Amino acid sequence: MRKWRNAVVTAAWVAVGTAAGALGAWQLASADGGGDAAHSRPLDEAAVRRALAGAAHSPPARRKTPPPAPPSHSSSPSAERSTVRFTGGSATVECRPDGTVRLVSWSPADGFHIDDDVERGPAPVVRLEAEPADDDAQEDLPYELRCTATGPRAKVVPDTDEED
Template sequence: MEFIRSELGRRRLAAAGWVCAVGIAFLLGAWSFSQADPGGQYGRPDPLTEAGVRHELGQAKQRGRTTSPAPESPSSEPSAGSTSTVRFPDGLGTARAECRAEARTVTLLSWTPGEGYSVDDVAPGPALRATVELESAADDADDPTVRIRCVHGKPQTTVERDSQADDSDADDD
């Protein structure tokens, strides 16, 4: 008992008590994590395969069609359009476009900006021209606008830069 009464003994006993408390807290925390089941909440999903992407896109298109307000009449046949992927010049991105030859319209189905760009605004159509306004990550670069139109049933692109738009605005004055 004299050991506990000495100052050194009390300090050692207090230190041993703290070490035991920390050890018990660590073990309790480890046990609680091993018993927890977040139901995959923190799991990392595997990337979609190409077939999975097609399936998800098909599901999205079907959901989009079911919300369309005007059903087609049975006597009118839907006109088939030509769908193709368009690469924007200068690596600005790509788009999936549908050309309807009889109406000479273009509809953008999807679009992806190139590296260093983000999409600022889109006018997907159907119209004679569809546009994708891109914004450069570099503040000093001109922000391009890609215009897509159908020529002989195939989508064609032209690029207009902000500096060109500014010049044409100045000509209007």
């Protein structure tokens, strides 16, 4: 009885798999009826030219993706973003019309990491510290970033950590 049951279950699985394959093949065959399906025959050079000529005279396609999200409330509409590079990495900052700077993002250079103690602003000056991966090889590099008339600037400042 058990062998008979296993044979029926196996036959049922084979039948379901065969039916699924046949359904998929039928869908592919019926979808190609108009010749516009992605899996239809490749176009020859003359057909490509005709298609391009037709596309040049047709109205632009409607946008299918949603418009980009508006900027977050934390950035000023007239703030200018710039990337500043320095020995320990780089930072993207916003220079705001009121003269303040806001640290948007930062990335360490190879062999460095950015300390968790980041002052993002907005403020007249923002701060971050690039620390070498091998603490014995090089000193930490504390930076102040500010906006000037010529754009954002990063400057190494004396280390104010009191852990030493």
